[in-house]
Amino acid sequence: MTERFDVVVVGAGSAGAVVAARLSETPGRSVLLLEAGPDHDAAHTPPAISGPSFVAAMAEPGRVWPNLMAQRTPAQGERHYVRGRGIGGSSAINAMVALPGEPGDYDAWERDFGCAGWSWADVAPWFERLPVPLRVATPRETGPIARAMLSAEPTAEPAALTRHGDGRRASVNDVYLQPARGRSNLAVRGDALVDRVLFDGHRVAGVVMADGSAVETTTVVVCAGAIHSPAILLRSGVDRPGIGLGLHDHPSFPMAMILHEPPSEPATLVAVSALLRSGYRVHHDLQVLAMDIVDPAMPTLGLLMGAVMQVHSRGEVRLASPDPAVDPIVEFHMLSDERDLVALRAAAALTERLALSESMAAVAVPAPYDTTDVALLAGVGDYVHAAGTCRMGAVSDPLAVVDPHGRLIGYEGLLVCDASVMPAVPRANTHLPTVMIAERIAGMFVAAT
Ligand SMILES: Cc1cc2nc3c(=O)[nH]c(=O)nc-3n(C[C@H](O)[C@H](O)[C@H](O)COP(=O)(O)OP(=O)(O)OC[C@H]3O[C@@H](n4cnc5c(N)ncnc54)[C@H](O)[C@@H]3O)c2cc1C
Incomplete structure (x- = not known):
């Protein structure tokens, strides 16, 4: 028999762990968090992950996407692009630097990209309240x-x-998921690679796992990060021209x-x-x-x-194959x-x-x-701060993928919430801004349901 949850969150990284923890605060809402890499509770965090060196964290077996390649400029060949895999996502292997960005970054989101409600005046109080x-x-x-x-x-x-x-290290697994793990309405599942979202017309009906099994739901929050979220939407056949465009990182x-x-x-x-x-x-x-x-x-x-x-240059993520085990093509055009x-x-x-x-x-x-x-x-190198591939914007903007509530434009029941929705990467390392985005989109979802 197919399982059923009210909400399925895909990806347990800086955004997904926050979203699953916040949405499961409502006891009547059943939430399933699916993560491609390994799961463990905070007490079982490998020492290399909790320790002072992110270089050691990256070397922990299974904690990065091993085959993900990217081209930074056409003058270079492809090289590995590091993304976290496993509970906590990139927050479990990053260098832990915490900055919010500059007021002008968020004012530009609202002014230049139609992200109503995302000015600095709107987001600053959220940064202040983060429990990190x-x-x-x-x-x-x-x-x-x-x-x-x-x-x-x-x-x-x-x-x-x-x-x-x-x-x-205080990853989102420690800060957000650990206090939520005891809830009977939250299920956290590792080694669970999601293939695609299932639709009934333009309404979400469930998710299909890479092994072919399915989970029924009416709400999916895609939090698979700036490289893999667009890939999931593309595999799902979502018809929105901006998906995968807008890729950028700090050169x-x-x-x-x-x-x-x-x-x-x-x-x-x-x-x-x-x-x-x-x-x-x-x-x-x-x-x-x-x-x-x-x-x-x-x-x-x-x-x-x-x-x-x-950053002003923009690149692209596109599918190399419909197989969920094959990473997408990543070209930054830095x-x-x-x-x-x-x-x-x-x-x-x-x-x-x-x-x-x-x-x-x-x-x-x-x-x-x-x-x-x-x-x-x-x-030129990257800064492992990929952003912008499912960018947020006004519903009337043909290249916007989600509206300022994180809802996929033109569809019902699908949200995207991670660094992919940033229309322009802030002048900051991207973990804390991603956590802020997740807190806000989760808060808007809870307020609307
Ligand atoms: C090595 C490194 C160092 C960094 N250093 C810093 C730093 O010092 N400070 C800072 O602010 N930022 C840093 N960053 C960037 C920051 O960590 C990321 O921008 C942020 O974590 C992105 O959050 P996210 O939720 O968008 O994606 P992630 O945290 O990457 O989470 C995405 C999750 O989705 C999962 N997933 C993907 N596809 C699927 C699928 N099909 N099915 C199921 N699950 C899936 C992934 O395994 C992953 O766990 C660093 C990043 C890296 C990689």
Whole structure:
């Protein structure tokens, strides 16, 4: 017999875990959370996931999508694109940096993209109320690259990190799902790869799993992230031209730093503990991240990564195959808008200035690097902040995929809620903004039902 739930949430990442936890607060609503990767409760979190190094978290078996490839620019071949898999999604493997973004980012969502109700005045109180604990690294946890950055630049700052008081990672599994797991109306299921959403006309009727089984429901919230949410909609035959378009990420300029000597206590270091935000065209449109752990097998390797935080270029996600086990084609078209190339030059210059500063020279030297345009196009990296592939907007906007309540335009019973709905990625690392989006869309859904 087919199972039935009032709501099925697809994907247990930064958004999906929040949505499932909030919707199951109403005792009469049955909620099923389906996650492609492994599930465990907070007490059984692998030490590599709860520890200080996201590099170790990414190496935990089964916790990233292993075959997902992306092309950043046509001057590059495809390379792996990292997305979290398993309970907590990318929040379980990310670098834990917590920033909300700038007021102008959200004001532009409302003004330029028709996202009524998403101005800074609307979203700021939600950021303030998030129950996510934040904690900066202690001096003992701060590595030489971060320390050198903090002393080289007066505006460099210790990064606020999503961590519990005792230093463990605070993923959405810990913060949101754990307190909800005891509820009889919430079922959490790992190793559950969703193929597609089933429709009766334009109304949701259920979801079909990759193994061919089905779950009946009238409401599906797709929270599979900016790469996999559009793929699910495309496999489901949803007829909306904007799906998969609008893909973007913060372009980056990675500069390897070779330490004069390895850190004395590498196991205690937080991989990313400091960052520099800087203004080029507008406030905080550049960032440089200091990384003290890049590869545990190479303790003298550090990294400075400059990034363009306000992005104009757009790419695309499209299906490679109707098979749910095959990842989609991902093309970012980074730097295709001249403004992003100009800004990346500035990010590279800022990174170079830090790399050659007196404080940095005392601990490390940069590996050979090249800041010519040819090299930038061939070497530009991402910031694992994919966004924009199911973008939110006015119902009258032909390229908007969801309305400002997260509801798929032209359909009934399907919502999309994750980083894919961001019309323009904020000048921030994207976890906290995604949690805010999930809180708001869940709140709107509860208020309307
Ligand atoms: C390595 C790394 C480091 C990062 N560092 C930071 C940082 O320091 N600070 C910050 O703010 N942001 C950071 N980010 C970005 C941030 O974590 C993401 O933007 C955010 O987690 C995205 O949330 P999401 O809900 O959109 O997607 P995710 O958290 O990726 O969740 C999507 C979930 O859906 C599941 N899923 C996908 N397809 C299916 C399917 N067909 N069936 C069932 N389940 C499915 C996935 O397995 C995953 O669990 C980082 C990301 C990565 C990968």
